Amino acid sequence: MERRGFLKAGTAGFASLMTGTGLLSWSTRSEAATISKTFYITAGTQTMPDGVSIYVKGFSDSSADLNIPATPIICQEGDTLEITVINRLAVTHNFVIGGLKAGDAPLASTGDIAGGGSKTITYTIPTGKAGSYLFYDNKTNYNVFLGLHGGLAIMPAGKTNQMYSGSPTFKKQTFWIFNDIDPALNKAVQDGTAIPTSFTPRYFTINGLTSLPPGAPGHGDPTRDALFDTRSQLAGYLGDRTLVRMLNAGMCTHSMHVHANHMEWLTDRGSVRPQVWKKDTIQVRNKLGKIDAIYPFEAPPDAYPPVTTGHFPMHLHDEMSQTAGGGMYQFGAMTEIVFK
Numbered sequence: 001m002e003r004r005g006f007l008k009a010g011t012a013g014f015a016s017l018m019t020g021t022g023l024l025s026w027s028t029r030s031e032a033a034t035i036s037k038t039f040y041i042t043a044g045t046q047t048m049p050d051g052v053s054i055y056v057k058g059f060s061d062s063s064a065d066l067n068i069p070a071t072p073i074i075c076q077e078g079d080t081l082e083i084t085v086i087n088r089l090a091v092t093h094n095f096v097i098g099g100l101k102a103g104d105a106p107l108a109s110t111g112d113i114a115g116g117g118s119k120t121i122t123y124t125i126p127t128g129k130a131g132s133y134l135f136y137d138n139k140t141n142y143n144v145f146l147g148l149h150g151g152l153a154i155m156p157a158g159k160t161n162q163m164y165s166g167s168p169t170f171k172k173q174t175f176w177i178f179n180d181i182d183p184a185l186n187k188a189v190q191d192g193t194a195i196p197t198s199f200t201p202r203y204f205t206i207n208g209l210t211s212l213p214p215g216a217p218g219h220g221d222p223t224r225d226a227l228f229d230t231r232s233q234l235a236g237y238l239g240d241r242t243l244v245r246m247l248n249a250g251m252c253t254h255s256m257h258v259h260a261n262h263m264e265w266l267t268d269r270g271s272v273r274p275q276v277w278k279k280d281t282i283q284v285r286n287k288l289g290k291i292d293a294i295y296p297f298e299a300p301p302d303a304y305p306p307v308t309t310g311h312f313p314m315h316l317h318d319e320m321s322q323t324a325g326g327g328m329y330q331f332g333a334m335t336e337i338v339f340k
Protein backbone atom coordinates (compact mmCIF):
# COMPACT_ATOMS: atom_id res chain seq x y z
CA MET A 1 0.00 0.00 0.00
CA GLU A 2 1.20 3.47 -0.72
CA ARG A 3 1.83 5.20 2.57
CA ARG A 4 0.32 8.51 1.56
CA GLY A 5 -2.82 6.72 0.46
CA PHE A 6 -3.50 5.37 3.94
CA LEU A 7 -5.69 7.25 6.33
CA LYS A 8 -5.87 6.64 10.04
CA ALA A 9 -9.41 7.59 10.66
CA GLY A 10 -10.97 6.78 13.99
CA THR A 11 -14.67 7.28 14.31
CA ALA A 12 -14.30 11.01 14.87
CA GLY A 13 -11.66 11.46 12.20
CA PHE A 14 -13.63 9.43 9.72
CA ALA A 15 -16.66 11.51 10.43
CA SER A 16 -14.82 14.71 9.72
CA LEU A 17 -13.91 13.33 6.32
CA MET A 18 -17.48 12.67 5.33
CA THR A 19 -19.15 15.27 3.21
CA GLY A 20 -22.63 16.23 4.31
CA THR A 21 -24.33 15.48 1.04
CA GLY A 22 -27.79 14.86 2.41
CA LEU A 23 -30.52 14.59 -0.19
CA LEU A 24 -29.77 14.42 -3.89
CA SER A 25 -30.46 17.77 -5.50
CA TRP A 26 -31.67 17.92 -9.05
CA SER A 27 -33.21 20.43 -11.40
CA THR A 28 -34.32 19.73 -14.89
CA ARG A 29 -32.55 20.94 -18.03
CA SER A 30 -33.44 20.37 -21.67
CA GLU A 31 -29.89 19.94 -22.97
CA ALA A 32 -27.49 17.09 -22.25
CA ALA A 33 -24.44 17.87 -20.14
CA THR A 34 -21.09 16.34 -19.36
CA ILE A 35 -20.81 15.34 -15.72
CA SER A 36 -17.16 15.16 -14.66
CA LYS A 37 -16.06 13.54 -11.44
CA THR A 38 -12.73 12.34 -10.07
CA PHE A 39 -12.55 9.59 -7.47
CA TYR A 40 -9.45 8.65 -5.48
CA ILE A 41 -9.14 5.08 -4.27
CA THR A 42 -8.00 5.43 -0.67
CA ALA A 43 -7.77 3.14 2.34
CA GLY A 44 -7.83 3.57 6.08
CA THR A 45 -9.47 2.32 9.21
CA GLN A 46 -12.95 2.88 10.58
CA THR A 47 -13.80 2.31 14.23
CA MET A 48 -16.89 0.19 14.76
CA PRO A 49 -19.32 0.71 17.69
CA ASP A 50 -17.58 -2.00 19.74
CA GLY A 51 -14.22 -0.21 19.38
CA VAL A 52 -12.81 -2.62 16.79
CA SER A 53 -10.82 -0.93 14.04
CA ILE A 54 -11.61 -2.19 10.56
CA TYR A 55 -9.55 -1.72 7.41
CA VAL A 56 -11.68 -0.21 4.64
CA LYS A 57 -11.30 1.28 1.17
CA GLY A 58 -13.34 3.89 -0.65
CA PHE A 59 -13.85 5.89 -3.82
CA SER A 60 -13.06 9.21 -2.18
CA ASP A 61 -13.33 12.87 -3.12
CA SER A 62 -9.61 13.51 -2.58
CA SER A 63 -6.43 11.72 -1.54
CA ALA A 64 -7.03 12.95 2.00
CA ASP A 65 -10.62 11.67 2.19
CA LEU A 66 -12.15 8.30 2.84
CA ASN A 67 -15.74 8.30 1.60
CA ILE A 68 -17.89 5.23 2.16
CA PRO A 69 -20.07 5.10 0.23
CA ALA A 70 -18.71 7.42 -2.44
CA THR A 71 -20.34 10.80 -2.95
CA PRO A 72 -23.36 9.98 -5.13
CA ILE A 73 -23.67 11.07 -8.74
CA ILE A 74 -26.95 12.25 -10.26
CA CYS A 75 -27.47 12.90 -13.96
CA GLN A 76 -30.05 12.38 -16.68
CA GLU A 77 -30.42 10.27 -19.80
CA GLY A 78 -28.35 11.71 -22.63
CA ASP A 79 -25.68 13.09 -20.32
CA THR A 80 -22.08 12.02 -20.68
CA LEU A 81 -20.31 10.78 -17.58
CA GLU A 82 -16.60 11.51 -17.56
CA ILE A 83 -15.23 9.74 -14.52
CA THR A 84 -11.55 9.64 -13.64
CA VAL A 85 -10.43 7.14 -11.02
CA ILE A 86 -7.01 7.63 -9.43
CA ASN A 87 -5.70 4.60 -7.60
CA ARG A 88 -3.73 5.80 -4.58
CA LEU A 89 -3.04 2.26 -3.39
CA ALA A 90 -0.43 -0.27 -4.48
CA VAL A 91 -2.76 -3.03 -5.70
CA THR A 92 -4.82 -3.10 -8.90
CA HIS A 93 -8.43 -1.93 -8.73
CA ASN A 94 -11.18 -1.04 -11.17
CA PHE A 95 -14.42 0.91 -11.37
CA VAL A 96 -17.60 -0.33 -12.99
CA ILE A 97 -21.12 1.04 -13.25
CA GLY A 98 -23.53 -1.77 -12.49
CA GLY A 99 -25.96 -3.05 -15.11
CA LEU A 100 -29.57 -2.02 -15.35
CA LYS A 101 -30.64 -5.24 -13.67
CA ALA A 102 -28.66 -6.87 -10.89
CA GLY A 103 -26.47 -9.50 -12.52
CA ASP A 104 -26.29 -7.71 -15.89
CA ALA A 105 -22.93 -6.88 -17.40
CA PRO A 106 -21.72 -3.45 -16.24
CA LEU A 107 -22.79 -0.41 -18.26
CA ALA A 108 -19.22 0.84 -18.27
CA SER A 109 -15.85 -0.19 -16.84
CA THR A 110 -12.42 1.37 -16.49
CA GLY A 111 -10.68 -1.97 -16.80
CA ASP A 112 -7.67 -2.53 -14.55
CA ILE A 113 -6.20 0.50 -12.80
CA ALA A 114 -2.71 -0.44 -11.66
CA GLY A 115 -1.45 0.69 -8.28
CA GLY A 116 -0.56 4.39 -8.50
CA GLY A 117 -2.27 4.68 -11.90
CA SER A 118 -5.46 6.24 -13.14
CA LYS A 119 -8.11 5.70 -15.82
CA THR A 120 -10.93 7.78 -17.23
CA ILE A 121 -14.17 6.40 -18.60
CA THR A 122 -16.47 8.41 -20.82
CA TYR A 123 -19.98 7.03 -21.06
CA THR A 124 -22.96 8.64 -22.72
CA ILE A 125 -26.16 7.41 -21.10
CA PRO A 126 -28.64 6.06 -23.63
CA THR A 127 -32.35 6.77 -23.38
CA GLY A 128 -34.13 4.10 -21.36
CA LYS A 129 -31.47 3.78 -18.67
CA ALA A 130 -33.17 5.93 -16.04
CA GLY A 131 -32.80 4.22 -12.68
CA SER A 132 -30.54 3.54 -9.72
CA TYR A 133 -27.14 1.97 -10.11
CA LEU A 134 -24.33 0.86 -7.85
CA PHE A 135 -20.89 1.75 -9.08
CA TYR A 136 -18.23 -0.42 -7.51
CA ASP A 137 -14.99 -2.34 -7.92
CA ASN A 138 -15.40 -5.83 -9.37
CA LYS A 139 -11.69 -6.58 -9.80
CA THR A 140 -12.31 -9.18 -7.08
CA ASN A 141 -15.61 -10.54 -5.79
CA TYR A 142 -14.99 -8.93 -2.39
CA ASN A 143 -13.64 -5.42 -3.12
CA VAL A 144 -17.20 -4.08 -3.07
CA PHE A 145 -17.59 -5.22 0.58
CA LEU A 146 -14.49 -3.22 1.60
CA GLY A 147 -16.34 0.02 0.85
CA LEU A 148 -15.52 0.53 -2.84
CA HIS A 149 -19.03 1.45 -3.93
CA GLY A 150 -21.44 4.34 -4.42
CA GLY A 151 -24.76 5.30 -5.97
CA LEU A 152 -25.54 6.68 -9.41
CA ALA A 153 -29.01 8.10 -10.05
CA ILE A 154 -30.03 8.51 -13.68
CA MET A 155 -33.13 10.67 -14.12
CA PRO A 156 -35.41 10.41 -17.14
CA ALA A 157 -34.51 13.23 -19.51
CA GLY A 158 -36.33 16.46 -18.67
CA LYS A 159 -38.06 15.10 -15.54
CA THR A 160 -37.59 16.42 -12.04
CA ASN A 161 -40.02 14.31 -10.07
CA GLN A 162 -40.30 10.87 -11.71
CA MET A 163 -37.81 8.04 -11.40
CA TYR A 164 -38.81 6.60 -14.76
CA SER A 165 -41.08 8.20 -17.30
CA GLY A 166 -44.63 7.97 -15.95
CA SER A 167 -43.66 6.81 -12.46
CA PRO A 168 -45.43 8.11 -9.36
CA THR A 169 -43.95 11.49 -8.50
CA PHE A 170 -41.74 12.49 -5.59
CA LYS A 171 -40.39 15.70 -4.07
CA LYS A 172 -37.05 14.54 -2.65
CA GLN A 173 -34.69 11.65 -3.27
CA THR A 174 -31.85 9.91 -1.48
CA PHE A 175 -29.85 6.67 -1.40
CA TRP A 176 -29.80 3.95 1.22
CA ILE A 177 -26.76 1.82 0.45
CA PHE A 178 -26.43 -1.26 2.63
CA ASN A 179 -23.21 -3.16 3.29
CA ASP A 180 -22.07 -6.03 5.51
CA ILE A 181 -18.57 -6.24 6.98
CA ASP A 182 -16.68 -9.40 7.91
CA PRO A 183 -13.59 -8.20 9.82
CA ALA A 184 -11.69 -11.38 8.87
CA LEU A 185 -11.98 -10.51 5.18
CA ASN A 186 -10.88 -6.91 5.69
CA LYS A 187 -7.95 -8.05 7.84
CA ALA A 188 -6.80 -10.55 5.23
CA VAL A 189 -6.87 -7.82 2.56
CA GLN A 190 -4.96 -5.47 4.85
CA ASP A 191 -2.31 -8.10 5.65
CA GLY A 192 -2.11 -9.58 2.17
CA THR A 193 -2.93 -13.05 3.47
CA ALA A 194 -5.26 -15.67 1.99
CA ILE A 195 -8.83 -14.46 1.51
CA PRO A 196 -11.19 -16.47 3.77
CA THR A 197 -13.52 -18.85 1.97
CA SER A 198 -16.38 -18.12 4.38
CA PHE A 199 -18.13 -14.81 5.09
CA THR A 200 -19.35 -14.06 8.62
CA PRO A 201 -20.57 -10.48 8.83
CA ARG A 202 -20.26 -8.73 12.19
CA TYR A 203 -21.23 -5.19 11.16
CA PHE A 204 -24.13 -3.96 9.04
CA THR A 205 -24.13 -0.44 7.68
CA ILE A 206 -26.45 1.98 5.93
CA ASN A 207 -24.54 4.62 3.97
CA GLY A 208 -21.38 3.49 5.76
CA LEU A 209 -22.63 3.99 9.31
CA THR A 210 -24.36 2.02 12.02
CA SER A 211 -27.02 3.19 14.41
CA LEU A 212 -25.72 4.52 17.75
CA PRO A 213 -28.74 4.27 20.06
CA PRO A 214 -29.39 6.60 23.02
CA GLY A 215 -26.62 6.32 25.61
CA ALA A 216 -23.97 5.21 23.11
CA PRO A 217 -20.99 7.51 22.45
CA GLY A 218 -21.76 9.54 19.32
CA HIS A 219 -25.55 9.13 19.56
CA GLY A 220 -27.19 12.01 17.74
CA ASP A 221 -24.05 13.03 15.82
CA PRO A 222 -25.17 13.09 12.17
CA THR A 223 -21.63 12.30 10.98
CA ARG A 224 -21.40 9.15 13.12
CA ASP A 225 -24.91 7.91 13.88
CA ALA A 226 -26.95 6.42 11.03
CA LEU A 227 -30.13 7.42 12.88
CA PHE A 228 -29.24 11.09 12.29
CA ASP A 229 -27.09 10.96 9.12
CA THR A 230 -28.75 13.43 6.74
CA ARG A 231 -28.09 11.10 3.82
CA SER A 232 -30.10 8.33 5.49
CA GLN A 233 -32.66 9.91 7.83
CA LEU A 234 -35.98 10.64 6.15
CA ALA A 235 -37.27 13.94 7.48
CA GLY A 236 -40.23 15.73 6.02
CA TYR A 237 -43.56 17.40 6.39
CA LEU A 238 -46.79 15.77 5.32
CA GLY A 239 -46.66 15.40 1.55
CA ASP A 240 -42.84 15.40 1.27
CA ARG A 241 -42.86 12.26 -0.85
CA THR A 242 -39.30 10.91 -0.83
CA LEU A 243 -37.85 8.46 -3.32
CA VAL A 244 -35.39 6.11 -1.66
CA ARG A 245 -32.97 4.38 -3.99
CA MET A 246 -31.89 1.26 -2.08
CA LEU A 247 -28.77 -0.57 -3.19
CA ASN A 248 -27.30 -3.61 -1.49
CA ALA A 249 -23.51 -3.75 -1.77
CA GLY A 250 -23.33 -6.55 0.81
CA MET A 251 -23.54 -10.31 0.90
CA CYS A 252 -26.77 -10.61 2.91
CA THR A 253 -30.38 -10.28 1.79
CA HIS A 254 -32.24 -7.82 4.00
CA SER A 255 -35.83 -7.19 5.00
CA MET A 256 -36.35 -3.44 5.04
CA HIS A 257 -39.18 -2.28 7.29
CA VAL A 258 -40.49 1.28 7.59
CA HIS A 259 -42.86 2.44 10.30
CA ALA A 260 -45.72 4.98 10.17
CA ASN A 261 -46.33 4.68 6.39
CA HIS A 262 -46.17 1.98 3.78
CA MET A 263 -43.84 2.65 0.87
CA GLU A 264 -44.82 2.66 -2.81
CA TRP A 265 -42.65 -0.10 -4.21
CA LEU A 266 -41.63 0.87 -7.77
CA THR A 267 -38.81 -1.42 -8.87
CA ASP A 268 -37.01 -4.63 -7.99
CA ARG A 269 -33.48 -5.31 -9.25
CA GLY A 270 -33.84 -2.66 -11.94
CA SER A 271 -37.19 -3.83 -13.33
CA VAL A 272 -40.26 -1.64 -12.99
CA ARG A 273 -42.87 -3.67 -11.14
CA PRO A 274 -46.10 -4.38 -13.03
CA GLN A 275 -48.06 -2.69 -10.24
CA VAL A 276 -47.06 -0.24 -7.55
CA TRP A 277 -47.59 -2.11 -4.29
CA LYS A 278 -47.86 -0.35 -0.94
CA LYS A 279 -45.62 -2.30 1.41
CA ASP A 280 -44.09 -1.69 4.83
CA THR A 281 -41.62 -4.56 4.54
CA ILE A 282 -39.65 -5.04 1.33
CA GLN A 283 -36.90 -7.51 0.55
CA VAL A 284 -33.60 -5.99 -0.56
CA ARG A 285 -31.84 -8.88 -2.23
CA ASN A 286 -28.17 -9.66 -1.83
CA LYS A 287 -25.58 -9.80 -4.61
CA LEU A 288 -26.16 -6.24 -5.84
CA GLY A 289 -29.91 -6.31 -5.28
CA LYS A 290 -31.73 -3.03 -5.47
CA ILE A 291 -35.19 -1.56 -5.05
CA ASP A 292 -36.69 1.88 -5.45
CA ALA A 293 -39.61 2.97 -3.30
CA ILE A 294 -41.34 6.20 -2.31
CA TYR A 295 -42.01 7.05 1.32
CA PRO A 296 -45.18 9.14 0.98
CA PHE A 297 -45.17 11.10 4.27
CA GLU A 298 -48.88 10.70 4.75
CA ALA A 299 -50.51 11.00 8.14
CA PRO A 300 -50.20 7.48 9.61
CA PRO A 301 -53.57 6.01 8.66
CA ASP A 302 -54.48 3.94 11.70
CA ALA A 303 -53.26 6.14 14.53
CA TYR A 304 -55.74 7.27 17.14
CA PRO A 305 -55.60 9.99 18.25
CA PRO A 306 -54.39 11.19 14.81
CA VAL A 307 -50.65 11.72 14.42
CA THR A 308 -48.94 14.21 12.11
CA THR A 309 -45.53 14.58 13.76
CA GLY A 310 -43.11 12.22 15.45
CA HIS A 311 -40.14 9.91 15.11
CA PHE A 312 -40.39 6.41 13.66
CA PRO A 313 -37.78 3.77 12.82
CA MET A 314 -36.62 2.19 9.61
CA HIS A 315 -34.91 -1.00 10.56
CA LEU A 316 -34.18 -4.30 8.92
CA HIS A 317 -36.18 -7.27 10.14
CA ASP A 318 -33.36 -9.77 9.83
CA GLU A 319 -32.18 -9.58 13.42
CA MET A 320 -28.43 -9.99 12.85
CA SER A 321 -28.42 -6.80 10.76
CA GLN A 322 -29.46 -4.85 13.86
CA THR A 323 -26.37 -5.86 15.80
CA ALA A 324 -22.65 -5.09 15.88
CA GLY A 325 -19.78 -7.27 17.02
CA GLY A 326 -21.92 -10.37 17.26
CA GLY A 327 -24.45 -9.13 19.79
CA MET A 328 -24.69 -5.37 20.44
CA TYR A 329 -28.36 -4.88 19.63
CA GLN A 330 -29.50 -1.68 17.89
CA PHE A 331 -25.99 -0.92 16.61
CA GLY A 332 -26.79 -1.99 13.07
CA ALA A 333 -28.32 -0.81 9.81
CA MET A 334 -31.24 1.40 10.77
CA THR A 335 -32.25 5.02 10.54
CA GLU A 336 -35.03 7.39 11.56
CA ILE A 337 -38.12 8.72 9.85
CA VAL A 338 -39.11 12.13 11.17
CA PHE A 339 -42.51 13.70 10.56
CA LYS A 340 -41.80 17.38 11.19
Ligand SMILES: [Cu+2]
Pocket (backbone or CB within 6 Å): 257, 258, 259, 315, 317
Ligand atom coordinates in the same frame (compact mmCIF):
# COMPACT_ATOMS: atom_id res chain seq x y z
CU1 LIG B 1 -40.27 -3.02 12.17
